[in-house]
Amino acid sequence: MSGVHVARVAARIRADIISGGLEPGARLTEKLLAERYEVSRVPIREALRILSAEGLVTIRPYAGASVADRPDDDAADLFAIRIELEAATARRAGERCAAQTGERSAEISELLVELERILAEGDQTLKAGDLIKLAPLNSQFHQRIAELSGSQSLVSLLDQISGRIEWLYAVNVTKRGGEAWAEHHLILDAVRQGQAQRAEELMRHHVAGSRDSYFKYARPSS
Amino acid sequence: MSGVHVARVAARIRADIISGGLEPGARLTEKLLAERYEVSRVPIREALRILSAEGLVTIRPYAGASVADRPDDDAADLFAIRIELEAATARRAGERCAAQTGERSAEISELLVELERILAEGDQTLKAGDLIKLAPLNSQFHQRIAELSGSQSLVSLLDQISGRIEWLYAVNVTKRGGEAWAEHHLILDAVRQGQAQRAEELMRHHVAGSRDSYFKYARPSS
DNA sequence: TCTTACAGGTTTGTATACATTCGTGAAACA
DNA sequence: TGTTTCACGAATGTATACAAACCTGTAAGA
Structure with a gap:
């Protein structure tokens, strides 16, 4: 889809959300995700933007990303x-x-x-x-x-x-x-x-x- | 939605695509967009990821973004x-x-x-x-x-x-x-x-x- | 002539550094 | 005691630097 790591990271976060491993409202700090997936914050941010467009994640300026409400x-x-x-x-x-x-x-x-x-x-x-x-x-x-x-x-x-x-x-x-x-x-x-x-x-x-x-x-x- | 400039940049590219100002297939190089909107490549990339999830832009690894086919x-x-x-x-x-x-x-x-x-x-x-x-x-x-x-x-x-x-x-x-x-x-x-x-x-x-x-x-x- | 190899430049991908903003909690004050 | 102010820490937003991959055109060779 795009960056080499971006697709992989987005897929894993997506799977974690859909499977219920990440509860709605849970905060997704870039630093934590970067450490977990062993990449820098840049691919993490791009993955979060994709998930935001998909409706799985909510992003507010300067407040970061969190798991969206389950519909x-x-x-x-x-x-x-x-x-x-x-x-x-x-x-x-x-x-x-x-x-x-x-x-x-x-x-x-x-x-x-x-x-x-x-x-x-x-x-x-x-x-x-x-x-x-x-x-x-x-x-x-x-x-x-x-x-x-x-x-x-x-x-x-x-x-x-x-x-x-x-x-x-x-x-x-x-x-x-x-x-x-x-x-x-x-x-x-x-x-x-x-x-x-x-x-x-x-x-x-x-x-x-x-x-x-x-x-x-x-x-x-x- | 997210980054301060990201939302603005995404909105402008989106408008350019929907209005027909950007033809399907047109390449969207990050450098050009960065100069046009006077920001660095980072917000550009994030905006392109959003537009990709929206189906307006096609991204291939190491090949960059281009305007998707109009449906x-x-x-x-x-x-x-x-x-x-x-x-x-x-x-x-x-x-x-x-x-x-x-x-x-x-x-x-x-x-x-x-x-x-x-x-x-x-x-x-x-x-x-x-x-x-x-x-x-x-x-x-x-x-x-x-x-x-x-x-x-x-x-x-x-x-x-x-x-x-x-x-x-x-x-x-x-x-x-x-x-x-x-x-x-x-x-x-x-x-x-x-x-x-x-x-x-x-x-x-x-x-x-x-x-x-x-x-x-x-x-x-x- | 066609194919292949390769060098150079261009573009994307990622990491790091710095700037900006927000939340929090302690301290000062009424 | 309650309120306000403000400073500090933490997280996000952006810019820059560097690495990796791709594309192009040129030249060597069959």
């Missing part, structure tokens, strides 16, 4: 937005595949292979009952579908919104079972066969199910 | 997302006003006053036929409604999405007339009276009209 009350609205967003990525991914049924560009082919791999790995993980490891695979699936849409805007918006939604699960993680995983196969099939409208409908249903599971099982206790 | 093909999808987003802000703004009909908190009262002022100024501007100046007032109106929702997430997401949509208008600006301005009055009335559902419906209609105007008049020629 607990925004769950329903965030899911509503995410439904439209992912519906768009699925439809456009389907359209791109439909436009190139003859011989597909290298980028599309690679993404399709990657998606197959993710699904296969998820199937195995699911069979082993290792639900914890399913979460990152789920994220990767949706991210790759977005990349398949060919729209940089949709990719980065999905990053932001799904990041915030994952943050909501920080307290009680993954009570949501793997029942939704099978839907991924249907979505990818529709996309690959260029059935854009069907892919969109399946994705809407899928994300709506994710939303319902959240309100049923994973509502934060706070 | 022309994403207009329909961006508007679809924006409809859900602004529907949420309007509804929740209405809910907050409904919850405090007796005596309103200082923050809500101030925002309502500010919204009145924006509407009045827009009415005058409209009467004078000064359509150019209507655009920023329009942005402010929607931004204040979002702040009235009380959700920081929705505010920052609106910033990002509306920023990209404004970017779409860079080529041929504001052919869209002021016919939609009157709808703002209806929306604010519904919000103030705590009619959350009505506010949401009005906002959906309003943004959908904005979308239709875009495809009717302001489609970029490229």
Whole structure:
């Protein structure tokens, strides 16, 4: 993305926030972060600016950075937005595949292979009952579908919104079972066969199910 | 937002990109920007990281920053997302006003006053036929409604999405007339009276009209 | 002619030093 | 006792210096 260390540092702080390791309101002093990640304050500051733009961190002039408030009350609205967003990525991914049924560009082919791999790995993980490891695979699936849409805007918006939604699960993680995983196969099939409208409908249903599971099982206790 | 100069620099670069003064693909060398804005490279770099997270700028390691591709093909999808987003802000703004009909908190009262002022100024501007100046007032109106929702997430997401949509208008600006301005009055009335559902419906209609105007008049020629 | 190697300059990435601001707590005073 | 002032420490904001990587064009060689 940018500086060599900046991306790494931002990713680690982001993971610490989303995982719940850093509580909302916790101060993020540059000196402490610089020592923890063994870089100077410059990459730290740049990483904090990125996280600020992502809404995970609040920065006030001369007062420094702190972990932003977790958007607990925004769950329903965030899911509503995410439904439209992912519906768009699925439809456009389907359209791109439909436009190139003859011989597909290298980028599309690679993404399709990657998606197959993710699904296969998820199937195995699911069979082993290792639900914890399913979460990152789920994220990767949706991210790759977005990349398949060919729209940089949709990719980065999905990053932001799904990041915030994952943050909501920080307290009680993954009570949501793997029942939704099978839907991924249907979505990818529709996309690959260029059935854009069907892919969109399946994705809407899928994300709506994710939303319902959240309100049923994973509502934060706070 | 953060550093003293960082916010100012980021705002100016952002304005230059959205206004079309900087073409997509244009390189943004730190040295040039530092000289133009008369600060060192440090605030420049931080501003570029913010704009990168906003999707306006692309950064590659050791290759620097350049203006990202304008999301022309994403207009329909961006508007679809924006409809859900602004529907949420309007509804929740209405809910907050409904919850405090007796005596309103200082923050809500101030925002309502500010919204009145924006509407009045827009009415005058409209009467004078000064359509150019209507655009920023329009942005402010929607931004204040979002702040009235009380959700920081929705505010920052609106910033990002509306920023990209404004970017779409860079080529041929504001052919869209002021016919939609009157709808703002209806929306604010519904919000103030705590009619959350009505506010949401009005906002959906309003943004959908904005979308239709875009495809009717302001489609970029490229 | 085309390819390859390399030197030079340019640009980005990081570290350090200095300037500025803010928060805090002790001391002076009413 | 309560309030105000002010000085000091700590953190942020910025500038500068240096290191590392990249790009370009030039020349040697096949």
